[in-house]
Every structure is written in C-alpha cells, then in structure tokens.
Amino acid sequence: MPNRPGSVTFVAVLAYINGILNIIGGVVTLFTRNSMVPSSDAGALAGITTSAILSIxxxxxILIVARGLLNGSRFARGLVTVVMILNAISGVILLFSLQFFSGILEILWAVVMLALLYTRRANAFFAARASG
Known part of the structure; x- marks a missing residue:
C-alpha cells in the first residue's frame, strides 16, 4: 500500500474546514436572513433560505466524505467533486441573493479544492488505492 501524499492529507483537511465553514455559514445565514432582505420580497427570502439549507x-x-479521502477512496473523491460543484452552484445562488462576498468565496473555495484534488500525485494515490 502506498503512503498517502501530503497533498491528499492537505485536501482532506481543507475538506474538513470547508464542511465546518459551510455549516457555520448556513446556520448564520438561516438565523439572519430576515435582516438581509425586506420581508415583502418573498422570492429573495426563499432564495436565501434555500442557499442556507443547501450550505448546511x-x-x-463534506465532513463525512473527508474521512474517505484520507483512506484513498475513489468514491469519496468523486463525491467531494460533486459536492464542490454543488458548492460552486450555491455560491452562484448567493451572488443572485445579493451576498456577493460569500458567493465569490464559495466559488473560489470549490475551484481550489477541485484543483488540489486532481493533482498528479493525488491522481496516482487514488489510482494505486483502487488497484490495490
């Protein structure tokens, strides 16, 4: 069994951080959504609520699957990839909910995570774990 490269460990740690930040951000957004838009704008309120729940x-x-990354699970890698794509979509929803800073941060985070998850060394690690 090959040793896990530091880059994969780093990605898993970033995944844990991302999961925690998503939960915190979603909870904060959920509890403060009424102060973000006028109560008469039901569409914007629904969008913010949806975005907060999706983030949680x-x-x-991400927290559950991050552990799989540490073990070299290709399923976990694929699932994190899907979640990061959904996270980027959530960021776009935030942009349309007039939460530009949060939306840009979520999109950038997803791009960085995907870039790190598919480095040459990470590809070799997951390929070796799948064949071994």
Whole structure:
C-alpha cells in the first residue's frame, strides 16, 4: 500500500474546514436572513433560505466524505467533486441573493479544492488505492 501524499492529507483537511465553514455559514445565514432582505420580497427570502439549507447539508456531506479521502477512496473523491460543484452552484445562488462576498468565496473555495484534488500525485494515490 502506498503512503498517502501530503497533498491528499492537505485536501482532506481543507475538506474538513470547508464542511465546518459551510455549516457555520448556513446556520448564520438561516438565523439572519430576515435582516438581509425586506420581508415583502418573498422570492429573495426563499432564495436565501434555500442557499442556507443547501450550505448546511453540503457541509455535513463534506465532513463525512473527508474521512474517505484520507483512506484513498475513489468514491469519496468523486463525491467531494460533486459536492464542490454543488458548492460552486450555491455560491452562484448567493451572488443572485445579493451576498456577493460569500458567493465569490464559495466559488473560489470549490475551484481550489477541485484543483488540489486532481493533482498528479493525488491522481496516482487514488489510482494505486483502487488497484490495490
């Protein structure tokens, strides 16, 4: 069994951080959404609520799957990839909910995570774990 490269460990740690931040951000957004838009704008309020709930769910999934990354699970890698794509979509939703800073941060985080998850060394590690 090959040793896990530091880059994969780093990605897993970033995944844990991402999961925690998603949960915290979602909870904060959920509890402060009424102060973000006028109560008469039901569409914006629904968008913010949806984004907050999606952020919490994605955070929980990321925490669970991050452990699989440490073990070299290709399933976990694929799932994190899907979650990061959904996270980027959540960031776009935030942009349309007039939460530009949060939206840009979520999009950038997803791009960085995906870039790190598919480095040459990470590819070799996951390939070796799948064949071994």
């Amino acid at each position: 769910i994605l955070g929980i999934v």
